[in-house]
Amino acid sequence: MTPPRSFAVFAVVFAVVFAITYVIAVEKNYALFTYHPATNEFGGGVEQPKDGPAMYWYGWLATSAIVAFIAGALAAALPQGLARRIWSGWSWAVPVCVMVAFCYILRQYFLR
């Protein structure tokens, strides 16, 4: 299977935007939906816990995937000359930085 050349741009931008959107979604709680495991209910957007904990992780993933897909699709439509300037290394560099950021964000768990 040979993907079109624009797929490289899509994939790199998707990786970058997904990671950045995800860390923002976690920090600001931009969950597309909320899951209440105790009652097995879903709710649109961010909902307060009811009858047990609320889970936002699935919603953060959905938010990140949608934003990253749109950004990737837009980037894939860029003229080839412009798209060729996108460094493929962003696909690992930004996600690694986001992982380090999570270590910093969650440091209190390890410093108690």
Added chain:
Amino acid sequence: MNTTTVLLIVHGLLAVALLGAITHQTVSVWAPARKPAGSFVGRFRSVAGASYANAIIVLYVLTFTLGSIIYPEYRLEARVVVEQMSLWPQIGAFELKEHFVSVGLGVLPAYWYFWRQPLAAEHARTRALLTAMLAFIVWWNFLVGHILNNIRGFGS
């Protein structure tokens, strides 16, 4: 044995397969064998890394999906107890597991693209670093999952 326990065991077995595949690929890309290998370590290093890429993606997605299905059970049954035991580093490690695996999911399209055949020499560095990053995520998640399962897993 309930459904969650069965899924947890399958999740663990898939994780073992994923761990083996990504470790093979990482070693083959960072320390490739230069001559025909005779020893166990040499053979371990001399695998064709590209042939592992699709299997790694499938295993990653399957392991992730099963983990997502059993995650609510952890949230309801295990995490509360671990909090009561004040095992904060272990909870933090699991939080990192959750976020690392999500970040890893986002790089899979790029990982697939840069590992497709024929391998592009100009993307060798990107390919190696994406693989190392995924290997770190898989190892971290495997070990943390194992530790949490020991604290509050099957039969507890």
